[in-house]
Amino acid sequence: MNIGFIGLGIMGSPMAANLVRADHTVVGYDVSAERLAALAAIGGKTASSIAETVAGADVVITMLPDSPQVEEVAFAGDGLLAHAKPGLLYIDTSTIRPETSRKVAQAAAARDVHALDAPVSGGERGAVDGTLSIMVGGRAEDFEAARQVLSHVGTTIVHVGPYGAGQTVKAANQLVVGGIYGLVAEAIVLLEASGVDPGPGLDVLAGGLAGSRILELKRHSMIKREFTPGFRIDLHHKDMGIATAAAREAGVSLPLTGMVAQLIAAARAQGHGGLDHSALLKVIERINS
Structure with a gap:
């Protein structure tokens, strides 16, 4: 063609x-x-x-x-x-x-x-x-x-x-992806603060019910604090705006989505907009510093 x-x-x-x-x-x-x-x-x-x-x-x-x-x-x-x-x-x-x-x-x-x-x-x-x-x-x-x-x-x-249904499904995708990144970031912070090596810790999680594509692809780079953009925080911030607007239009409450949207907004406000969305880890670390 x-x-x-x-x-x-x-x-x-x-x-x-x-x-x-x-x-x-x-x-x-x-x-x-x-x-x-x-x-x-x-x-x-x-x-x-x-x-x-x-x-x-x-x-x-x-x-x-x-x-x-x-x-x-x-x-x-x-x-x-x-x-x-x-x-x-x-x-x-x-x-x-x-x-x-x-x-x-x-x-x-x-x-x-x-x-x-x-x-x-x-x-x-x-x-x-x-x-x-x-x-x-x-x-x-x-x-x-x-x-x-x-x-x-x-x-x-x-x-x-x-028409438009593809974008609604993508909004759902992005709220799930953002939520998983936030939870993986919290898992890393918890493991390290407890004196547990996050490498083998996340290896176990990736092989169990907590396993996900994000853990499969990103756990090692997140532990190393390598945030070369595959998908930038700036774009995920935009996508979370789409997700929250879709929720308002549908008349539903998505409280976890709202929290994740705020964490991503915080990452952007802290100057991490050009980094990969796995850089949510930097926000969770800053909360705990």
């Missing part, structure tokens, strides 16, 4: 690379010349505008930081919807507000563009390995049309409901 890819950051670059390796023709666009050069170096093509990216594309994928960027790309006078050909499949893999996804999908439908909200989970490692979990909102027939493309970037690909 001819695929346009807009947004070549920590997640977008490896996703686009996997599509190139799957022998799709990938035309990438990003504000960073360095990222464009990296795509070209592995056999992708590059564009100098959104219009050039969309021209001739069967599928356009976006991976952008937040709702304002998605709206700008979709609705600008020289943006995606202005240049999309009828029948284009538009897959937004960004994590944004559900209402933004619904707004984009409705505008796309008016132009005979088939939109899906398809946020992903798995972090940079999952993007590199092509093992992301992808939660997709939109029409079932559009989901089926997108499945082949998505299979090159993810392994768990589930249609979860209508």
Whole structure:
């Protein structure tokens, strides 16, 4: 397929690379010349505008930081919807507000563009390995049309409901991920304060009922205090805002989510916004210092 890819950051670059390796023709666009050069170096093509990216594309994928960027790309006078050909499949893999996804999908439908909200989970490692979990909102027939493309970037690909449902499921994902990071951080602080080596301690936890993907991938780097970003605190802060807003819209109380959101906000306020979200450990340590 001819695929346009807009947004070549920590997640977008490896996703686009996997599509190139799957022998799709990938035309990438990003504000960073360095990222464009990296795509070209592995056999992708590059564009100098959104219009050039969309021209001739069967599928356009976006991976952008937040709702304002998605709206700008979709609705600008020289943006995606202005240049999309009828029948284009538009897959937004960004994590944004559900209402933004619904707004984009409705505008796309008016132009005979088939939109899906398809946020992903798995972090940079999952993007590199092509093992992301992808939660997709939109029409079932559009989901089926997108499945082949998505299979090159993810392994768990589930249609979860209508427009915006993918973003709601991603909000649930992020509140769980944030909560687990906070509890792993507390476990490390407890073990170390008690004179117990957290290495073998977390090894045992990872093999029991407390086991999780986070413990599997992050326990060693957290113990070493290595917080190279795979997913930044700044972005998780944004995602927790989406989760708490979704709770208000649904009329439900999520008290643990509120607490985790405050811990992540504290990490950001303490200057850790550019670090990996496992840096919640630094907040728990500061509380106990």
